[in-house]
Amino acid sequence: MRIAVLSGKGGTGKTLVSVNLACAAERAVYADCDVEEPDGHLFFKPESVRHAPVTVLVPEIKAGMCTGCRKCTEVCAWHALACVKNNILVFEEMCHSCGGCVLFCPEKALTERKKEIGTISEGLSGSVSFLSGTLNAGESSGVPVIKALAEKLPEEGTVVIDCPPGSACTVMESIRTADFCLLVAEPTLFGMHNLETVYELVIRFKKKCGVVINKDIHGRNPVRTFCRKHRIPLLASIPFDSALGNLNAEGRIAVRENEQYRVLFRHLLAAIESEAEK
Amino acid sequence: MKIVVPADEKQPEMPVSVSFGRAPYFIIYDTDSALYTAAVNPGADASGGAGVKAAQAAADAGAEAVITFRCGENAVELFNTAGITLYTAVSGSVADNIGLCTGGKLAVLHDIHPGLHHAGDRPE
Numbered sequence A: 001m002r003i004a005v006l007s008g009k010g011g012t013g014k015t016l017v018s019v020n021l022a023c024a025a026e027r028a029v030y031a032d033c034d035v036e037e038p039d040g041h042l043f044f045k046p047e048s049v050r051h052a053p054v055t056v057l058v059p060e061i062k063a064g065m066c067t068g069c070r071k072c073t074e075v076c077a078w079h080a081l082a083c084v085k086n087n088i089l090v091f092e093e094m095c096h097s098c099g100g101c102v103l104f105c106p107e108k109a110l111t112e113r114k115k116e117i118g119t120i121s122e123g124l125s126g127s128v129s130f131l132s133g134t135l136n137a138g139e140s141s142g143v144p145v146i147k148a149l150a151e152k153l154p155e156e157g158t159v160v161i162d163c164p165p166g167s168a169c170t171v172m173e174s175i176r177t178a179d180f181c182l183l184v185a186e187p188t189l190f191g192m193h194n195l196e197t198v199y200e201l202v203i204r205f206k207k208k209c210g211v212v213i214n215k216d217i218h219g220r221n222p223v224r225t226f227c228r229k230h231r232i233p234l235l236a237s238i239p240f241d242s243a244l245g246n247l248n249a250e251g252r253i254a255v256r257e258n259e260q261y262r263v264l265f266r267h268l269l270a271a272i273e274s275e276a277e278k
Numbered sequence B: 001m002k003i004v005v006p007a008d009e010k011q012p013e014m015p016v017s018v019s020f021g022r023a024p025y026f027i028i029y030d031t032d033s034a035l036y037t038a039a040v041n042p043g044a045d046a047s048g049g050a051g052v053k054a055a056q057a058a059a060d061a062g063a064e065a066v067i068t069f070r071c072g073e074n075a076v077e078l079f080n081t082a083g084i085t086l087y088t089a090v091s092g093s094v095a096d097n098i099g100l101c102t103g104g105k106l107a108v109l110h111d112i113h114p115g116l117h118h119a120g121d122r123p124e
Helices: A014-024 A040-044 A071-075 A100-104 A143-151 A169-175 A189-204 A222-230 A242-249 A259-277 B050-060 B073-082 B094-102
Strands: A002-006 A028-032 A047-061 A081-084 A087-090 A110-125 A128-135 A158-162 A180-185 A208-216 A234-239 B002-007 B025-030 B035-040 B063-068 B085-088
Touching (some): A002 A014, A002 A169, A014 A028, A014 A158, A014 A180, A014 A208, A014 A259, A047 A143, A071 A100, A081 B050, A081 B073, A087 B073, A100 A110, A128 A143, A143 A169, A180 A189, A189 A208, A189 A222, A208 A222, A208 A259, B002 B094, B050 B063, B063 B094, B073 B085
Parallel strands (some): A002 A158, A002 A180, A028 A128, A180 A208, A208 A234, B063 B085
Antiparallel strands (some): A081 A087, B002 B025
């Protein structure tokens, strides 16, 4: 089962939940899709790590063959091509590698070349197979790195996908193949608004979902009210606990060291599995 | 010489738009005929690549100078290739700015931002 862990903003506890959930399973794959700032490696400290480049295709003009007809600039939905004084300009970071310009060029003056935009890392950490994507600094879209990461995910077994924050394209790409979306929220009014944005997204993607409240405090809070109103299952409450905060800040994994959290995350995993089967 | 200015309205008496790529209109001033024309900026409603689309339109309109408050780096690259000079707009109307530009009173634009890419991130 593929579980995507997401939240409307950064710092809510996606990585805390993802890392501990993966460790609570007997065996699991952890995939860090937060490619602009991956931090899962700080917790897993994976061994035997292998790196592979992620490349995309970008258009290139064959010298002397372009007649300046502008067909490619008309075809490009992203305006990654422009024509000035019969010269084609290519804006590589705008390109979405659709290949349309190459296909439609009547002079066959365009070709594609590979451009490296990031890295996929694979390693091991105890019972967890570790996967992580990194987008090179200066690149504008992490989507191709996340797509490359998704190809590495096994069909069987427990897979935990640590998503980027928010609800933009990179998040959509991260949850695309997920069987279940776990929404991490803080128990405040601000937390509820952030939850609302990702909830709307997963509903649009017709995904089963549930909520985990992180840094939870006793009693009523806006997130509980929101979950009740929208009938979203509240699957776990992680307490506002400085001991957990300290463990996490030191890059340690609570489930591997603390019985209370081992129990909490095993229950959470079981609750997700039972919700996903409904 | 043609001078292109991004504008929120079609009238040269109205202010210069704060955006280049997303300005609704371009006001084109021909120094030879002293006539203003207004054109719709095709970049205004582009979901991505607004700056490139807008800069392409300005270049195609025959601009030799563009007056703007700010401009993204992709548009600047296009302007440089096209040999179009960028000038920094000052507060006031489009007509005021054109007057200052033809009088040699506007500074060359240095405030180039790295672009607001993927602001829409959906093709049309």
